[in-house]
Structures are given as structure tokens and as C-alpha cells.
Amino acid sequence: MTWLDSTVHRALVEAVLVGVLGGVTGVFVVARRLPFFTMALTHATFPGIVVAAMLGVNLYLGGGLFGLLVVAAVLVFSRGRGQDFTTATGIALSGGFGLGVVLVSSQDGFTRDLAAYTVGDVLAVSTGDLAATVAVTVGVLLLLALVGKELLLAAFDPVGAAALGLPTVLLDFALLAVVVVTVVATVPALGTILAVALIVGPAATARLLSDRIALLFPIAAAIGVACALAGVWVSTVWNVATGASIALLVGLVFGAVFLATALRGRTRRAVPVRA
Template identity: 80%
Template sequence: MTWLDSTVHRALVEAAMVGALGGVVGVFVIVRRLPFFAMALTHATFPGIVVAALLGLNLYLGGGLFGVLVVLAVVAFSRVRGQDFTSATGIALSGGFALGVVLVSSQDGFSKDLTAYTVGDVLAVSTGDLAITAGVALAVVLVLALVGKELLLAAFDPTGASALGLPTALLDFALLVLIEVTVVAVVPALGAILAVALLVGPAATARLLSDRLAVLFPVAAAIGVLCALAGVWVSSQWNIAAGASIALLVGLVFGLAFLGSAVRGRAGRARAAGPAALPEEARA
């Protein structure tokens, strides 16, 4: 496979879009501490995938529609007295995936190959997949342009947001739907198992490099795009799984940033402690 191949061209466009999308939305995932929810969504949408396969519909459309139901259930359950968001997410993860398994096992002769959904293949994306990803990216940009500040305020200070009269429940739902549609867009490239890598890794890496929100979004998007494009290149050169390549590169970049942050922190503490540790005469 060469760089002149149209398959590679589509893969590069898809990789750039999902990399940027995962990086930007991932900042909200990190700020709200929702990596577990993002992972749960990739598994809880499985019943929608199975139903779509049985009906001959687009798999990702089925997963996306069922994902909205999962988001509604999580939000509703988490607001029940005595329950919390993590518990609701755990139930959605296990219950959703179990329902999908039951649906598959109850259909004699079920032969639809769901491998593409579970592990993804960015080199196999179609023009339709590109259109879906572009549509999701446009929708995310529009939502963030309209209520991005409100979403950030509700993420950092939900009590303050409520005091200002903001509809925090609606904002929470909007944010979770943004994450859900991003998961649906990323799945064709990385699969359900690895999609969380692009939703967590770039933003977590950016958080190690800076605490400023104005910096987090572009840095996370840039890391996501670079890792996704590099993963496609590695896949095309050595004939290995593109989704796994992207996820591994995201992990590698995070590891390097973590080590760099640790070294900088230790050096900073050493500089701060240095003058205080010297004798009074030496400092004079």
C-alpha cells in the first residue's frame, strides 16, 4: 500500500478528524474525570450495534442511537438519591454489553462479523464514514461555540453554575452526548476497545504540559492529530493494525510527557530547596 493509494488518503483524512475531535472533547473528559464513562460507552453501545446488524442497518448509527439511550439512563440513575455517577456508569457498562451478548446468543446462525466494530480499521473507512465524522466534528464545534463556556463552568464548578441559574442537568446531558457522538465517530478508526485512547490520551498529555484551558484544547487536538497520522503511517509501512498503532503512539507520547513532567518537577523542587539548604555564610 502506497501513499498514492486513495485508501490511504481516506485514512489520513479520517485520522486527522478523529484525532482533533478526540483531543478537543477529551479535555472535557479529563476535566470532568469521565474516562471510565467514555470507556463504558464504547461497550454499552454494543446492543445497538447488534440490533443494527440484525436489521441490516448501519452499525454505527445503531450504536449511536443506543448510546443516547445509555446517556439518558446514566443521567437519570445518577440523580436518584443515594446513587452516584460512577455507579450508574458501571451498571451501563456491564448491563449494555451483557444485553448485546444475549441478543447475539439468542439468534441462531448469527454470522455478522463485528470485528470491525471491536478493533476498528481506519484503512477501511468509506466516504460515508468520512461524512459522518465530518458531521460530528461540525456539530461539536457548533455546540462548543454556543455553550462551551457554560460547559466548562459546569465542569469546574457545578455549584457555582447552579447559583448562576444555569441548567446544569441539561449541560451535563449535552456534554455526555458530545462524548457519545465522539465515541461513535472514533470507533470506525480505532474500534470500541481502543477508542478511549484518543478520548483520554491526548488531553491527559496536554494536561501534563499545561494547566491553562486556552492551551489545553489546541495542544490536545494537535497531539491527537499527530498520533493518529503517525499511526496510519506506521500501519501502512509495516502492515500492522492501524488502530493499535495509534493507541500505542498515544500511550508512548503520554509516557514521555509524564517522564518529562516528573523530571521538571524534581528539578524545580531541587532549585527551590537549594538556597534554603545552604549555610547562612554561603548565602551571604
């Protein structure tokens, strides 16, 4: 019996991986103001899940591939006359979810259980899920290490990035693709509904603690890992839903840091300035 044969051990490893992955990717999501896109994307992958279930292939592979198609559609729609990224996101992603519902309703006797995909269960991850998460985490970290500066420049100053001759459309697709694979990799642990918490929450909390971009990544990753591990512990001790525990802890940490920074700001303003 190997160490990873234990359910709890696999859950702990998965928690560390998704904590790092969600935290690091979340910095770009927050910087580019993509929380709405990330939340909507969790629903837009639904048609890919349904098709994968109908064909008997891996659900997460189906969701990831369809998510990439949705990303391409959003980029195309957002460049239409009178359109912007938010509008294109709403149209493409709501349309994608509608397609999934149509596919389900058209199949008589379609009873494939998709509950695990919507709410997740980190205690039920398999060795294969761990391998997939490792591959995604390594791939995302390598990509961000190679083009992270370019992605940040395109996020904060798209006009300047275009003036420098950077392929902004390709960079946009690369960033959105990173969000897609991060969402899909996080789904086994938290599900589509709660995955956005581990992507947006730690990065938003890190932003309250520091204004330095270089520090946001380790802070967000540390918060993500801490909340994920604590969520697994809470789930095993009190026998409650793991994904919901992780998401709740992320929200509590953000709220506590927000209140602390707000009170500190008031205290500093109350202290008289000395010459």
C-alpha cells in the same frame, strides 16, 4: 479518480478528523473525570450495534442511538437515593453490554461480523465514513463553541452553575451526548476497544503541559492529530494494525511527557532558591 479515492488518503483525512475530535472532546472528558464513563460507553453501545446488524441498518447509527439512551439512563440513575454517577455508570453500561450478549445468543445463525466495530481499521474507511466524521466534528466543535464555557463551569463548579440558573441536567446530557457521538465517530478508525485512547490520552498529555484551559484544546488536538497520522504511517510501513499503532503512540507520548515533567519538577526542586 479523485484524491479521496485513495485508501491511504482517506485514512489520512480520517486520522486528522478523529485526532481533532478526540483531542477537543477529551479536554472535557478529563476535566469532568469521565474516562471510566468513556471506556464503559464503548461497550454499552454494543446492543445498538447488534440490533442494527439484525435490522440491516448502519451499525454506527444503531450504536449512537443506543448510546444516547444509555446516557439518559445514567443521568436518571445517578439522581436516585444513595447513588452517584460512577455507580450509575457501572450499572447502566454493564447492563447494556449484557443486553447485547443476550440479543446475540438469542439469534440462531447470527454471524454478522462485528470485528471491524470492535478493533476498527482506519485504512478501510469509506467516503461515507469520512462524511459522517466531518459532520460529527463540525457539529461537536460548533456546540462546544456555543456552550463550552457553560460546560466547563458545570464541570468544575456544578453548585455555582446551578446557582447561576444554568440548566445543569441539560448541560450534563449535552456533554455526555458529545462523548457518545465522538466515540461512535472514532470507532471506524480505532474500534470500540481503542477509541478511548484517542479521547483521553491527548487531553491527559496536554494537561501535563499546561494549566491554562484555553491552551488545552489546541495542544490536545495537535497531539491527537500527530499520533493518528504517525499511527497510519507506522501501519503502512510495517504492516501492523493501525488502531493499535495509534493507541500505542498515544500511550508512549503520554509516558514520555509524564517522565519529562516529573524530571523537570525534580530538577527545579534541586536548584537552590536565590535571594
